[in-house]
Amino acid sequence: EAQVTQNPRYLITVTGKKLTVTCSQNMNHEYMSWYRQDPGLGLRQIYYSMNVEVTDKGDVPEGYKVSRKEKRNFPLILESPSPNQTSLYFCASSVKFRGTRAGELFFGEGSRLTVL
Amino acid sequence: QKEVEQNSGPLSVPEGAIASLNCTYSDRGSQSFFWYRQYSGKSPELIMFIYSNGDKEDGRFTAQLNKASQYVSLLIRDSQPSDSATYLCAVSKAGTASKLTFGTGTRLQVTL
Numbered sequence: 001e002a003q004v005t006q007n008p009r010y011l012i013t014v015t016g017k018k019l020t021v022t023c024s025q026n027m028n029h030e031y032m033s034w035y036r037q038d039p040g041l042g043l044r045q046i047y048y049s050m051n052v053e054v055t056d057k058g059d060v061p062e063g064y065k066v067s068r069k070e071k072r073n074f075p076l077i078l079e080s081p082s083p084n085q086t087s088l089y090f091c092a093s094s095v096k097f098r099g100t101r102a103g104e105l106f107f108g109e110g111s112r113l114t115v116l
Numbered sequence: 117q118k119e120v121e122q123n124s125g126p127l128s129v130p131e132g133a134i135a136s137l138n139c140t141y142s143d144r145g146s147q148s149f150f151w152y153r154q155y156s157g158k159s160p161e162l163i164m165f166i167y168s169n170g171d172k173e174d175g176r177f178t179a180q181l182n183k184a185s186q187y188v189s190l191l192i193r194d195s196q197p198s199d200s201a202t203y204l205c206a207v208s209k210a211g212t213a214s215k216l217t218f219g220t221g222t223r224l225q226v227t228l
Binding site for chain 1: 125147148150152158159160161162165167204206207208211213214216218219220221
């Protein structure tokens with residue numbers, strides 16, 4: 001089954017405790033991206049990757065890191081989480097980075113993060 | 117002005133009626149337009165995309181694009197209670213996935 005898998009799905013942590021949210025896709029997609037979703041603000045892009053070892057900042061990258069060492073995996077790292085990073089996070093992938101269908105994203109189930 | 121604007125709703129329509137969801141965008145260079153459906157507590161899923169002016173139909177769904185007026189709409193015919201969800205409009209600038217901007221969504225309620 002084609003899917004994007006995120007872990008953990010739910011996490012409560014404390015300020016400053018490093019955490020990693022994993023994302024893995026089995027569709028051989030080149031493009032992967034992380035979004036956060038907050039009430040009234042919608043989905044905002046954090047980081048994206050066009051291919052292995054190619055990553056770039058999205059609209060709200062502060063406080064986050066990513067890496068793309070393998071095509072299927074795109075982990076999101078919070079080195080020192082703060083309460084303003086409490087949010088619902090989605091990983092997404094797309095077979096196309098460019099072209100008319102470039103926004104056709106497949107989303108993971110989401111990771112709800114609470115930072116106390 | 118937000119790059120992609122949607123009325124947050126809720127938009128309430130009776131079962132069997134046509135639901136009309138609208139979205140306006142600010143960047144005239146936008147190339148592709150997407151409608152995602154998001155059920156409460158779930159992830160968004162793509163239901164329609166359009167990149168040429170006019171209408172595009174897929175089952176009960178019709179996407180309409182008017183680039184001159186910078187709006188895109190989604191019509192849902194014969195609305196069902198299972199259509200109750202938040203509908204997100206997304207706009208791709210420069211034809212790249214990295215430049216996909218989402219609206220905040222319109223919540224649709226289909227009443228019995």
